[in-house]
Amino acid sequence: MESALDKTDLKIIELLRNNARYSFADLGRKISLSPSAVRERVQRLEDEGIIRKYKTLFDREKLGYGLEAIVMLKLFSGKLQAFMTAVDQFPEIMECYRVTGPQNIHMKVVLKDQRHLQNFIDRLIIYGDTTTHLILSDLVENEHIEKPLSG
Amino acid sequence: MESALDKTDLKIIELLRNNARYSFADLGRKISLSPSAVRERVQRLEDEGIIRKYKTLFDREKLGYGLEAIVMLKLFSGKLQAFMTAVDQFPEIMECYRVTGPQNIHMKVVLKDQRHLQNFIDRLIIYGDTTTHLILSDLVENEHIEKPLSG
């Protein structure tokens, strides 16, 4: 376990990074390896925890969640544990990090509208003081979708 | 185009969200629909841009990128355009948002070590003033991996 990654592993990682739906046969064609061998390697990457998850990204606006925001939280003394266990109860929280600095929690949240944001902030207030920055645009994840299984 | 999502679409979305590698047959079994019908719906969701991308998430520490940080940038006047076109040149930037507030850019970056962080900050300084918060832990995306194609 925890063996080093060779070049073949890195090639598989790069391919799967931007299209989690490549088949083992697809990957094998691209890196000149049999489907069985690819499967063996992908399973090893999963078992060692190097591959964490296969996620689908959606257009949140089209799903009715038109508002995204970065919310920073300065936790009240002694509230960290309570907040950590409560995080899962907030479906709005897409990402949540404990960070260095006075605002010790940073999260990315997705909301339907401003009313929803207000409600969300109200539910956070028992844990700490919030600072909110609305997201105006996404400067990185703008790649067009790649069709699965297509060359 | 742009037709409303029904309950079946939402079920497919929920399933794909946390396992992008489900086959059409898998999805069909879970929601009692034929593989062809599932395929039809997934393709529609892709064509309408509701499904944006299938991504694989990796354990960055195990890939040799042990340092993650939130970096906020207060752009110098007139530097927005230059920064927007330069963003793609920074492989360290995993996410990057233009936000409201005095720090008008928020990004999540991934780095090998502190030396790398210093180098990264140095390369940003021509665009604006940076504020850096090291990520200590991830409070949300800690789900265990789901094996592809397994019930």
Add this chain to the structure above:
DNA sequence: TTTGAAATCCATGAACA
């Protein structure tokens, strides 16, 4: 670690309700 063979399962597209 990889290949290749065999059995099983899936994707795809056409015909049709």
Add this chain to the structure above:
DNA sequence: TGTTCATGGATTTCAAA
């Protein structure tokens, strides 16, 4: 939109190298 069905591929398992 949906099902069924034919067929060409893909997955899976395992023996062998």
